[in-house]
Amino acid sequence: MASEIKLPTVVEAAVACAATATLMYFGSGLDPVWPVMWLAPLPALWFATRHGGWSAALVAGVASLAGALTYWGYFRLLHLPFAAWLGGFSLAAVVFAAAVMLFRALLLRGRVASAVIAFPATWVTFEYVRNLLWPHGSGGSLAYTQLHFLPFLQLASVTGPWGMVFVLLFFPAALAAAWHLRKQPREAMRVLWFTVGTVGAVLIFGAVRLTVPQPGPEVRVALAASDAQGNEDVAAAGADTQTLVQGYVNSLRTLGGDGLQNVRAIVLPEKLGHVTDVDVAQVDAILQKLADETGATVVAGFDHQAGAVAYNQARVYQRGAAVRSYDKRHLLPPFELKFTPGRELVTLQHSDGDWGVAICKDMDFTNPSRQYGRAGAGLMLVPGWDFNVDGAWHGHIAIMRGVEDGFSVVRAAKDGFLTVSNNRGKIADETRSNAAPFTVMIATVPTGHSWTLFQVLGDWFGLAAIALLIFSIVRLRI
Numbered sequence: 001m002a003s004e005i006k007l008p009t010v011v012e013a014a015v016a017c018a019a020t021a022t023l024m025y026f027g028s029g030l031d032p033v034w035p036v037m038w039l040a041p042l043p044a045l046w047f048a049t050r051h052g053g054w055s056a057a058l059v060a061g062v063a064s065l066a067g068a069l070t071y072w073g074y075f076r077l078l079h080l081p082f083a084a085w086l087g088g089f090s091l092a093a094v095v096f097a098a099a100v101m102l103f104r105a106l107l108l109r110g111r112v113a114s115a116v117i118a119f120p121a122t123w124v125t126f127e128y129v130r131n132l133l134w135p136h137g138s139g140g141s142l143a144y145t146q147l148h149f150l151p152f153l154q155l156a157s158v159t160g161p162w163g164m165v166f167v168l169l170f171f172p173a174a175l176a177a178a179w180h181l182r183k184q185p186r187e188a189m190r191v192l193w194f195t196v197g198t199v200g201a202v203l204i205f206g207a208v209r210l211t212v213p214q215p216g217p218e219v220r221v222a223l224a225a226s227d228a229q230g231n232e233d234v235a236a237a238g239a240d241t242q243t244l245v246q247g248y249v250n251s252l253r254t255l256g257g258d259g260l261q262n263v264r265a266i267v268l269p270e271k272l273g274h275v276t277d278v279d280v281a282q283v284d285a286i287l288q289k290l291a292d293e294t295g296a297t298v299v300a301g302f303d304h305q306a307g308a309v310a311y312n313q314a315r316v317y318q319r320g321a322a323v324r325s326y327d328k329r330h331l332l333p334p335f336e337l338k339f340t341p342g343r344e345l346v347t348l349q350h351s352d353g354d355w356g357v358a359i360c361k362d363m364d365f366t367n368p369s370r371q372y373g374r375a376g377a378g379l380m381l382v383p384g385w386d387f388n389v390d391g392a393w394h395g396h397i398a399i400m401r402g403v404e405d406g407f408s409v410v411r412a413a414k415d416g417f418l419t420v421s422n423n424r425g426k427i428a429d430e431t432r433s434n435a436a437p438f439t440v441m442i443a444t445v446p447t448g449h450s451w452t453l454f455q456v457l458g459d460w461f462g463l464a465a466i467a468l469l470i471f472s473i474v475r476l477r478i
Contacts, residue, residue, distance in 0.1 A: 024067025216448015
């Protein structure tokens with residue numbers, strides 16, 4: 001009799017675990033199928049309503065860890081050990097299991113609303129705190145699985161990624177709670193109607209926001225990248241870097257049609273080559289000449305050894321103006337530990353509005369983008385460098401910063417994509433950096449700034465999630 005009772009439980013556990021793991025595998029990762037993530041936790045939550053707490057935790061934890069195998073190939077590409085993958089995703093699996101256990105405990109005690117809130121609040125708290133302590137910022141947030149769901153993406157302008165994650169996980173928690181209450185039709189329908197109303201309101205807000213055009217004039221921008229050197233190479237200081245930079249300039253000058261006529265900004269990738277105090281003037285002369293001839297603002301990234309200090313630097317060239325520089329603030333460990341992080345913003349005043357400059361990984365964090373948004377920037381010029389396979393996943397993280405803080409983004413990455421997006425998250429144009437020996441793209445993008453609630457209030461929803469989690473735990477104890 002004991003084995004007859006136990007076998008169905010084992011089967012249900014295996015099915016729920018496999019289903020959640022599979023949905024997480026395809027719903028997240030480097031190429032997520034965004035609708036899948038809305039249902040990914042549902043099998044584990046369903047199982048939790050039918051079985052014991054520790055069984056539910058085990059199913060949820062194993063499913064979360066198995067789903068995270070979608071990132072294992074990426075870790076191998078970066079030559080990171082298995083321990084690095086296991087350490088990071090084991091912690092996430094424990095948090096996911098704890099969220100499911102809290103949901104179950106509250107639901108079985110009749111605290112339905114608290115249960116539905118507790119599940120997303122637990123995960124959002126984890127993501128928000130990790131964002132404060134982790135060298136990769138908000139990278140890996142479930143919010144980035146939804147970048148192609150534009151009506152939903154608009155919620156980032158109010159709550160940042162934290163509100164998006166909350167709604168994304170609130171939906172399956174509510175469905176699981178409604179199923180648990182199916183023998184109480186009135187209560188179940190109340191949960192379902194509230195869920196439909198909440199998600200519907202979010203999507204209606206997003207749809208309306210998408211119909212409102214970004215303010216300000218549109219400008220032509222040019223982006224260029226070359227993958228000829230390979231992913232691990234930075235041109236040597238001196239002649240090698242000068243030759244490479246001249247190659248970029250030549251490729252831009254040979255454009256057909258209108259060419260660089262009326263182009264207002266030119267963005268080249270991060271860390272094109274090494275420059276030192278001895279030879280930086282020669283590189284500056286090449287790019288300054290391009291800026292003077294075209295009237296465009298030119299932004300290019302270099303590894304700059306300034307005396308005893310090294311910077312991952314974006315150098316900015318404008319017609320008739322001294323060269324300015326922006327030093328990358330958020331560095332990629334362990335590859336960039338030799339660099340000193342920057343502290344200052346670089347804001348460029350134009351007749352079309354104010355523009356800002358950042359570099360690659362800076363866009364994984366809500367700052368400095370929020371500072372640029374508060375300064376009124378309508379366009380961000382971003383040199384980048386990706387790892388080929390993560391070109392869309394990592395490169396598109398910058399798109400959310402534009403929605404959050406009301407600016408368009410022009411991002412040129414080697415071993416990735418050349419991407420131009422507006423402040424609604426819509427990609428205006430995009431092409432792979434390896435499309436030609438020197439890939440060049442011309443696009444038109446609006447430059448007006450849009451004020452958002454997120455740039456005014458900051459990470460308010462992350463703090464709200466912590467408060468909701470504490471409230472849910474208190475409800476569990478009372």
